[in-house]
Amino acid sequence: MSDTILNVEDLKVHFQVPRGGFFGGRVPLKAVDGVSFELKSGETLGIVGESGCGKSTLGRAVLQLIEPTGGNVAWLGSNITGLDAKTMRPYRKDMQIIFQDPLASLNPRMTIGEIIGEPLKTHYPEISRKDRREKVRQMMDKVGLLPQMINRYPHEFSGGQCQRIGIARAMILEPKVIVCDEPVSALDVSIQAQVVNLLQDLQKEFGLSLLFISHDLSVVRHISHRIMVLYLGKVMEIAPKDAIYADPRHPYTKALISAVPIPDPDRERNKEIVVLQGDLPSPIAPPSGCVFRTRCPFADDECAKTAPQPESVEAGHTVSCLHWQKLGG
Amino acid sequence: MSPILNVKNLETRFQTLDGEVSAVNGIDFHLHKGESLGVVGESGSGKTQIFLSIMGLLAKNGRSTGSVKFKGQELIGMKTGELNKIRGVTMSMIFQDPMTSLNPYLKISKQMNEVLIEHQGRTEEEALKESIQMLDLVGIPEARKRVHMYPHEFSGGMRQRVMIAMALLCKPDLLIADEPTTALDVTVQAQILDLMRNLKKELDTAIVMITHDLGVVAGLCDRVMVMYGGRIVEKGDVRNIFYDAQHPYTQGLLESMPRLDEAKASKLHAIPGQPPNLQNLPVGCAFQDRCEYRKDQCLSSIPNLIEFAEGRAKACFREAS
Numbered sequence: 001m002s003d004t005i006l007n008v009e010d011l012k013v014h015f016q017v018p019r020g021g022f023f024g025g026r027v028p029l030k031a032v033d034g035v036s037f038e039l040k041s042g043e044t045l046g047i048v049g050e051s052g053c054g055k056s057t058l059g060r061a062v063l064q065l066i067e068p069t070g071g072n073v074a075w076l077g078s079n080i081t082g083l084d085a086k087t088m089r090p091y092r093k094d095m096q097i098i099f100q101d102p103l104a105s106l107n108p109r110m111t112i113g114e115i116i117g118e119p120l121k122t123h124y125p126e127i128s129r130k131d132r133r134e135k136v137r138q139m140m141d142k143v144g145l146l147p148q149m150i151n152r153y154p155h156e157f158s159g160g161q162c163q164r165i166g167i168a169r170a171m172i173l174e175p176k177v178i179v180c181d182e183p184v185s186a187l188d189v190s191i192q193a194q195v196v197n198l199l200q201d202l203q204k205e206f207g208l209s210l211l212f213i214s215h216d217l218s219v220v221r222h223i224s225h226r227i228m229v230l231y232l233g234k235v236m237e238i239a240p241k242d243a244i245y246a247d248p249r250h251p252y253t254k255a256l257i258s259a260v261p262i263p264d265p266d267r268e269r270n271k272e273i274v275v276l277q278g279d280l281p282s283p284i285a286p287p288s289g290c291v292f293r294t295r296c297p298f299a300d301d302e303c304a305k306t307a308p309q310p311e312s313v314e315a316g317h318t319v320s321c322l323h324w325q326k327l328g329g
Numbered sequence: 330m331s332p333i334l335n336v337k338n339l340e341t342r343f344q345t346l347d348g349e350v351s352a353v354n355g356i357d358f359h360l361h362k363g364e365s366l367g368v369v370g371e372s373g374s375g376k377t378q379i380f381l382s383i384m385g386l387l388a389k390n391g392r393s394t395g396s397v398k399f400k401g402q403e404l405i406g407m408k409t410g411e412l413n414k415i416r417g418v419t420m421s422m423i424f425q426d427p428m429t430s431l432n433p434y435l436k437i438s439k440q441m442n443e444v445l446i447e448h449q450g451r452t453e454e455e456a457l458k459e460s461i462q463m464l465d466l467v468g469i470p471e472a473r474k475r476v477h478m479y480p481h482e483f484s485g486g487m488r489q490r491v492m493i494a495m496a497l498l499c500k501p502d503l504l505i506a507d508e509p510t511t512a513l514d515v516t517v518q519a520q521i522l523d524l525m526r527n528l529k530k531e532l533d534t535a536i537v538m539i540t541h542d543l544g545v546v547a548g549l550c551d552r553v554m555v556m557y558g559g560r561i562v563e564k565g566d567v568r569n570i571f572y573d574a575q576h577p578y579t580q581g582l583l584e585s586m587p588r589l590d591e592a593k594a595s596k597l598h599a600i601p602g603q604p605p606n607l608q609n610l611p612v613g614c615a616f617q618d619r620c621e622y623r624k625d626q627c628l629s630s631i632p633n634l635i636e637f638a639e640g641r642a643k644a645c646f647r648e649a650s
Binding site: 050051158160161188189190191192193194196197200215217218219221222223245255256257258259260261262263264265266267268269273275276278279280 | 371372470484485486487514515516517518519520522523541542543544545546547548567568571572581582583585586587588589590595596597598599600601603604619
């Protein structure tokens with residue numbers, strides 16, 4: 001778990017959106033604004049944040065499914081930003097994605113055998129139909145689907161099973177990294193645990209790296225090695241998972257963690273909640289300086305002027321807040 | 330003190346093209362003033378249908394039998410006209426998705442005033458004043474200005490506050506909240522839960538919290554009812570349920586939750602299999618396929634919900650652990 005497979009530097013995705021009105025023109029919406037991180041082989045990096053913080057856009061931009069407007073994504077040392085579809089294709093074998101809505105991400109007119117086998121057909125057209133079906137059966141068995149269901153259609157499966165189909169499709173090429181975009185959010189608690197366990201088992205067996213995007217901090221804590229907290233397209237804090245829960249430094253991380261309900265009546269009723277005022281500001285007109293300052297209980301004039309840069313708390317733990325030292329742990 | 334809501338042997342059946350669906354089976358419970366009840370279960374466990382039955386909001390193909398007494402009045406079989414004097418007045422419900430419950434064509438002021446004018450006979454002017462007060466109470470900034478906006482001009486969290494404000498306009502004795510925070514971000518969820526806790530304290534409103542999130546229940550509820558396959562499988566005080574769960578399903582549910590406050594073992598305890606199809610429930614206990622303590626009896630007969638200690642009951646053949 002030492003070699004870096006993915007290196008993201010100052011990644012930006014700015015969408016041009018109408019300003020409103022007939023002659024309004026267009027303004028940039030900074031969905032992802034200068035995000036840097038690296039992902040090591042066999043590691044899970046959790047990406048958390050509230051809706052609209054840019055976590056899904058970030059996942060897609062890393063895979064070049066959305067073209068970044070700035071910055072670099074390096075895959076095993078070579079830059080893959082802005083490659084055309086054809087040059088990108090060999091890299092795609094190594095990078096896959098699974099989505100939040102398990103049923104919507106499966107073509108209803110294909111059998112699950114065809115769905116899971118399609119990446120093989122695209123990337124290895126030389127494999128015979130018979131061999132392909134054999135590989136699909138093996139993968140179905142690995143993800144906990146009965147191989148005799150190979151000719152069924154997606155609507156015949158429950159949500160948890162559909163997510164297993166999505167995972168099988170992503171795994172069939174034996175990729176090195178999978179972007180998991182809220183993979184368990186739509187599932188019931190008991191099924192959620194099954195899918196989380198499956199992802200962890202696959203990671204161990206194949207040495208996978210995962211970018212695990214979720215708004216559920218409890219799940220992220222369980223599955224990740226390191227965690228990145230996003231707010232309005234910017235990284236607030238990155239730290240190993242135990243540090244981010246035991247010793248959060250950014251006021252936003254603290255608020256986020258304190259807000260998560262804990263299934264334990266005594267602890268839940270006695271904990272201190274940092275209640276944030278107001279709502280997420282519009283990403284079209286983000287606040288000047290630190291983007292979090294409008295909801296931060298500690299913001300002062302300095303925060304409106306200067307955008308904080310990531311500073312190191314200790315090895316592997318960085319925080320972007322002007323006052324983190326003053327605020328303490 | 331007699332309970333404000335008393336439900337006895339409530340059953341709800343839906344007639345569908347594929348046959349009859351038993352969504353709610355033999356439900357008994359009661360609720361006192363100022364008390365909060367958590368109703369926990371997975372999708373399809375029947376938790377929402379119980380309260381749609383109570384509110385008389387079932388889909389056309391649904392029929393309820395049994396008894397629901399609200400402040401001594403029988404609701405099952407009541408005429409719509411009579412029911413409308415109760416719904417939204419002394420008993421209100423809020424739903425998961427506030428956007429679909431608000432009329433997008435009408436200003437918030439119009440939608441809120443209507444409730445007061447219709448049910449309480451207020452004048453337009455009085456109604457507006459009360460609406461603004463209520464929006465203030467639920468923490469909407471600049472309520473005086475915001476009351477004249479349309480639903481789309483509010484964020485998700487604000488919309489849910491508007492829904493709660495509307496539900497509270499007539500100072501109901503019972504507020505039924507169906508997954509009110511599921512679609513919201515955690516920081517906003519914390520604000521809404523805080524608001525509900527205050528309502529309970531200040532207005533003595535009885536609250537039913539329907540949710541799949543055990544964390545929400547832990548923070549808000551006095552008593553808990555766990556649903557599985559259209560039945561109550563366990564009920565008890567919140568501390569009993571969380572610290573001394575007796576039904577294997579409740580135990581499994583608690584163990585399968587990843588915890589933010591402590592590092593769990595490297596693997597989550599998952600309940601194998603999947604929730605049952607209400608259309609095709611097995612003979613015997615609905616949880617039998619997923620239960621590690623299954624015995625022959627579980628396959629042939631349905632366990633009754635039996636009180637085994639003061640205020641605690643479970644529906645399981647297994648001896649207490």
